[in-house]
Amino acid sequence: xxxxxxxxxxxxxxxxxxxxxxxxxxxxxxxxxxxxxxxxxxxxxxxxxxxxxxxxxxxxxxxxxxxxxxxxxxxxxxxxxxxxxxxxxxxxxxxxxxxxxxxxxxxxxxxxxxxxxxxxxxxxxxxxxxxxxxxxxxxxxxxxxxxxxxxxxxxxxxxxxxxxxxxxxxxxxxxxxxxxxxxxxxxxxxxxxxxxxxxxxxxxxxxxxxxxxxxxxxxxxxxxxxxxxxxxxxxxxxxxxxxxxxxxxxxxxxxxxxxxxxxxxxxxxxxxxxxxxxxxxxxxxxxxxxxxxxxxxxxxxxxxxxxxxxxxxxxxxxxxxxxxxxxxxxxxxxxxxxxxxxxxxxxxxxxxxxxxxxxxxxxxxxxxxxxxxxxxxxxxxxxxxxxxxxxxxxxxxxxxxxxxxxxxxxxxxxxx
Amino acid sequence: xxxxxxxxxxxxxxxxxxxxxxxxxxxxxxxxxxxxxxxxxxxxxxxxxxxxxxxxxxxxxxxxxxxxxxxxxxxxxxxxxxxxxxxxxxxxxxxxxxxxxxxxxxxxxxxxxxxxxxxxxxxxxxxxxxxxxxxxxxxxxxxxxxxxxxxxxxxxxxxxxxxxxxxxxxxxxxxxxxxxxxxxxxxxxxxxxxxxxxxxxxxxxxxxxxxxxxxxxxxxxxxxxxxxxxxxxxxxxxxxxxxxxxxxxxxxxxxxxxxxxxxxxxxxxxxxxxxxxxxxxxxxxxxxxxxxxxxxxxxxxxxxxxxxxxx
Numbered sequence: 001x002x003x004x005x006x007x008x009x010x011x012x013x014x015x016x017x018x019x020x021x022x023x024x025x026x027x028x029x030x031x032x033x034x035x036x037x038x039x040x041x042x043x044x045x046x047x048x049x050x051x052x053x054x055x056x057x058x059x060x061x062x063x064x065x066x067x068x069x070x071x072x073x074x075x076x077x078x079x080x081x082x083x084x085x086x087x088x089x090x091x092x093x094x095x096x097x098x099x100x101x102x103x104x105x106x107x108x109x110x111x112x113x114x115x116x117x118x119x120x121x122x123x124x125x126x127x128x129x130x131x132x133x134x135x136x137x138x139x140x141x142x143x144x145x146x147x148x149x150x151x152x153x154x155x156x157x158x159x160x161x162x163x164x165x166x167x168x169x170x171x172x173x174x175x176x177x178x179x180x181x182x183x184x185x186x187x188x189x190x191x192x193x194x195x196x197x198x199x200x201x202x203x204x205x206x207x208x209x210x211x212x213x214x215x216x217x218x219x220x221x222x223x224x225x226x227x228x229x230x231x232x233x234x235x236x237x238x239x240x241x242x243x244x245x246x247x248x249x250x251x252x253x254x255x256x257x258x259x260x261x262x263x264x265x266x267x268x269x270x271x272x273x274x275x276x277x278x279x280x281x282x283x284x285x286x287x288x289x290x291x292x293x294x295x296x297x298x299x300x301x302x303x304x305x306x307x308x309x310x311x312x313x314x315x316x317x318x319x320x321x322x323x324x325x326x327x328x329x330x331x332x333x334x335x336x337x338x339x340x341x342x343x344x345x346x347x348x349x350x351x352x353x354x355x356x357x358x359x360x361x362x363x364x365x366x367x368x369x370x371x372x373x374x375x376x377x378x379x380x381x382x383x384x385x386x387x388x389x390x391x392x393x394x395x396x397x398x399x400x401x402x403x404x405x406x407x408x409x410x411x412x413x414x415x416x
Numbered sequence: 417x418x419x420x421x422x423x424x425x426x427x428x429x430x431x432x433x434x435x436x437x438x439x440x441x442x443x444x445x446x447x448x449x450x451x452x453x454x455x456x457x458x459x460x461x462x463x464x465x466x467x468x469x470x471x472x473x474x475x476x477x478x479x480x481x482x483x484x485x486x487x488x489x490x491x492x493x494x495x496x497x498x499x500x501x502x503x504x505x506x507x508x509x510x511x512x513x514x515x516x517x518x519x520x521x522x523x524x525x526x527x528x529x530x531x532x533x534x535x536x537x538x539x540x541x542x543x544x545x546x547x548x549x550x551x552x553x554x555x556x557x558x559x560x561x562x563x564x565x566x567x568x569x570x571x572x573x574x575x576x577x578x579x580x581x582x583x584x585x586x587x588x589x590x591x592x593x594x595x596x597x598x599x600x601x602x603x604x605x606x607x608x609x610x611x612x613x614x615x616x617x618x619x620x621x622x623x624x625x626x627x628x629x630x631x632x633x634x635x636x637x638x639x640x641x642x643x644x645x646x647x648x649x650x651x652x653x654x655x656x657x658x659x660x661x662x663x664x665x666x667x668x669x670x671x672x673x674x675x676x677x678x679x680x681x682x683x684x685x686x687x688x689x690x691x692x693x694x695x696x697x698x699x700x701x702x703x704x705x706x707x708x709x710x711x712x713x714x715x716x717x718x719x720x721x722x723x724x725x726x727x
Contacts, residue, residue: 035505038498062508064501069537073494076534079487080462080498085512086505088498106487212483213503213512215458220478222486224470 016190021152021179024191025091025117026051028159030061031199034115035086035206038066038077040096043129044181045119048091071096075103075114082112082174083221085211087163091117093181097135098123101142107174108143109237110221113166113206114174115159116144120282120333121181122370130371131181133281134334137342143237145175145244146311148281150267153191154308155179157261160194163203164251170243172209180283182371198258244312265309266317270296274303275326276386279318279347281307281333284367284374288331291379302383307343315350322347323354327386329363331374331398341366341395361391367398374398420615425453431461431482437471441644443608443634443651444468444550448521450611451548451630454619457517458482460503462496464526465489467557468550490530493538493547496520500543517622518545524565525555528591532564539598539627546621546628549591552636560639564589567659568712569705570691572639577694582705587712595629596665602626604664606673607633608651613673617664633660641690653685658717659709670723682706682713 019027026048029037039049049067056065064081068074071092082088092100097118107114122132136146147162149155155177162175179185194202210219225233245265256262269289271277278288285306292302305321307314322328328351332341340348344364351360365382367374378398385391431452438445444467452459460483463469469486472479487495500518507514520538522531527549535547554572555561562575567588571577575584596603602624604617614632621628633654637644654660655674659682662674683706686692695702 036498036501038494038501062505064505066497066501066541068494068497069533069540073491073497073534073537076487076491076494077498077501080485080495081502081505082498083485084499084502084506086502088502102488103491211512212460212485212499213506213516215460215483215513215516218481218483220473220480220484222469222484223473223475223478225475229475 016153016192018188019152019191020047020186020188021149021155021184022047022119022186023051024152024156025159025177025179027193028156028199029089030055031194031196032087032089032159032163032203033061033200034063034089036064036066036078036081036088037090038068038074038081039090040068040071040074040092042071042093042096044121044185045091045093045096045117047185048117048119071099072103075100075107078114079103079107079110079112082107082114083110083211084213085206085208087167087206088112088114089116090114091119093119094121094123094135097139101139104139104142104144106222109233111172111237111240112174113172115162115166116174116176117159118176118178119181119185120178128370129181131183132333132369132371134369136176136178137334139176140311140342143173143241144311145173145241145309146178147175147309148178148307149184150283150285150306152184152187152189153261154263155184156191156193157255157259157263160199160202161251161255161263165244165248167206168247168251169209171240171247173240173244178282183283192259194258202255202258241312245314248309263308264317265314266321267306267308268321269304269306271303271305271321273301275301276328276383277303277305277322277325278329278331278379278382279305279307279322279343280331281310281343284331284333287374287376288379291376291383295380295383300383300387310343310346313346313350315346318347318350319354322351322360323357325360327361327363327389327391329365329382329386331365331367331382333368335366335369335395340364344395363391364395365398366395372399420454420612422611425615428453429481431459431480432472433479433481436479437474438467439638439644441635441637441642441647442467443552443636443647444523446608446647447550447614447632447634448548450614451519451618454615455517455622457515457622458513459517459519460499461485462492462499462518462520464492464522464531466523466526468521468523470557489526491534492520492522492526492531493534493536496545496547497538497541497543500545519548519622520545521548521550523556524549524551524553525563527551528564528589536598539595539600539629542600542626544625544627546618546630548618549629549631550634551631552634552640553588554636554639556636556639560636565591567709569695569709571694572691582694582702583692592629592631595631596668599668600627600629601667602628602664604629605631605660606662607654607660608648609655609662610674613662620664639691641693642688646688650685650688653680653688656680657682657685658713659685661717661720663720670720672721682710
């Protein structure tokens with residue numbers, strides 16, 4: 001289960017259906033029944049458009065399904081449909097996301113509330129089909145909301161949440177619902193689904209404000225705008241993102257009243273009294289939580305913060321969760337060569353303003369590129385480094401072979 | 417297609433308003449305004465990045481009386497696919513009017529080159545829309561670079577006529593035939609030689625269910641280096657020299673819609689434009705290249721009239 005409140009007693013354990021992250025997202029799409037889906041196959045997200053094609057073929061949805069000739073056309077067709085007034089969903093991964101890059105800011109600027117199942121996979125080269133976050137991280141400034149899920153249940157719940165969040169009048173911003181490729185997308189686990197009726201009632205219907213198809217009230221989208229007006233238009237768009245946290249809370253509470261599952265922008269696990277905290281995203285948080293439990297059994301006050309919402313970044317929440325800690329390690333599943341890794345940069349930045357209440361050292365680690373697993377022993381080593389006050393200025397690598405073929409073990413500056 | 421009364425049509429409100437910022441003598445707004453004259457239904461317009469898109473949407477104004485969408489340069493085909501799909505889904509729910517027609521346009525850069533893939537995909541999928549290429553044979557919005565539509569020997573800023581190279585070295589690709597090879601129901605090629613021909617063709621294109629492609633040769637007065645007032649004259653030379661054959665492909669059948677009674681040599685078409693001035697400069701006429709241009713035209717016409725196309 002994703003959230004910390006989900007520690008349920010045996011008799012309350014949900015009787016979920018065995019399914020995968022991809023299937024959970026596809027099932028959410030069936031229940032949401034969007035007007036238009038445009039998608040293109042790419043591993044590991046392919047199952048989503050495949051499964052959805054079955055729903056279309058069997059008449060289980062009313063959707064116009066466009067099987068485009070590239071990801072660039074997929075996202076473009078989504079934009080065309082969304083500004084037309086339609087409710088629109090799609091999915092992709094890795095190079096597909098990269099090919100779409102040009103159109104993401106256009107979708108955001110059009111305030112096109114597209115909901116996008118992003119199944120994280122590394123961007124080559126070398127070509128590799130497994131998980132890291134190097135495909136979604138370059139899109140963090142595209143103007144899209146980014147939600148990273150820990151498991152298939154969270155993927156399902158987040159797809160429903162995302163529709164309401166994206167289409168909210170004060171937000172009108174597209175959403176990436178991210179899950180880890182293969183680890184979450186293909187592993188089968190118990191997922192509780194809402195009834196079709198509950199989903200339809202929860203998501204409602206989209207009420208587009210300026211639909212292109214309203215020929216009696218014509219609007220122009222995609223105008224040429226000079227420097228005289230461009231800045232104000234961009235600022236208005238950013239206001240939509242700034243409204244997300246407020247709107248998200250209401251929608252999240254509403255969904256929680258239906259499901260009993262609540263998702264905060266941050267998933268704080270045993271952090272209140274913790275001395276040492278690891279900050280991480282997506283599926284690998286489970287390993288960190290397990291190790292924290294084990295360390296606590298040995299008297300070490302360890303905790304985990306899982307960043308669920310990366311855009312907008314919950315900086316205030318991070319700051320209050322981490323201030324006063326003896327040591328923090330941020331584990332990034334993507335690198336920013338020549339700079340600070342994306343999550344570490346955000347965490348350090350969030351803590352900067354609370355420096356006056358005490359400095360919190362933040363170490364930066366890179367793990368899991370190209371789908372390399374994160375083991376409990378790796379996490380334990382990171383916690384022990386924090387306890388030994390072994391901080392480095394640069395990023396350290398976890399689980400990386402050294403030049404001689406041995407394991408480095410993540411304990412050296414730059415090659416720690 | 418019925419009788420077209422031009423006087424009546426010019427009196428109707430046009431989706432593309434008279435006020436826009438295109439250059440004097442540019443053929444693109446002429447072509448699009450004529451195209452819309454043939455349409456009775458309300459229209460939604462999708463445009464690729466280019467002169468026409470930029471010059472008709474300068475914020476806070478818009479020259480479009482109809483709904484207008486521009487997403488980017490290479491994807492008008494995909495964008496209109498999404499709009500058409502949304503219309504199908506939502507008119508079923510009675511949310512929008514059913515009788516709307518969909519027109520996408522792009523220049524030759526946005527159609528022959530960077531937008532080729534998304535156009536091909538949209539034609540293959542069979543959405544009900546009409547794509548109009550306003551083809552001025554180069555990237556005029558960025559200052560006359562060569563495109564896949566630029567003809568041999570034309571002087572452009574990326575295929576300049578120099579000491580060694582006499583302008584563009586390659587032939588233009590034949591996108592009209594490539595569109596026809598998608599086995600779509602209607603493809604046509606025309607220019608501004610005769611408004612009735614253009615109006616009839618676009619009317620037929622939008623009334624044909626499924627995808628239709630119309631390739632319209634339009635002069636760029638600035639970079640073809642012609643007198644803006646000679647817009648129609650140049651287009652007539654293009655048609656009368658058979659440089660730009662006027663024809664349509666209806667369900668795979670090629671029909672020539674204009675056979676010049678008094679064909680003129682292609683040299684007349686070339687000589688009328690500054691972009692070919694280097695062929696005629698300083699007494700050293702490049703007869704070889706002019707003959708090559710005539711040979712290209714003759715071969716093309718022969719293929720067309722003998723219906724030797726594979727389809």
